[in-house]
Amino acid sequence: MNLSGWIVMIISVGSVTGFFIWCVWKVLKTPEAPQHMHAPDDIDTHD
Numbered sequence: 798m799n800l801s802g803w804i805v806m807i808i809s810v811g812s813v814t815g816f817f818i819w820c821v822w823k824v825l826k827t828p829e830a831p832q833h834m835h836a837p838d839d840i841d842t843h844d
Contacts, residue, residue, distance in 0.1 A: 798806075
């Protein structure tokens with residue numbers, strides 16, 4: 798592989814790895830994230 802191929806590969810792998818790390822960081826460091834995942838009280842499911 799020539800130099801331009803290595804540069805493109807390093808940039809693409811680095812970008813995907815950086816985006817993955819950013820996503821994991823946001824999920825782990827968001828305060829009270831599980832409390833946002835609930836349905837409103839006014840929904841009637843007729844159960």
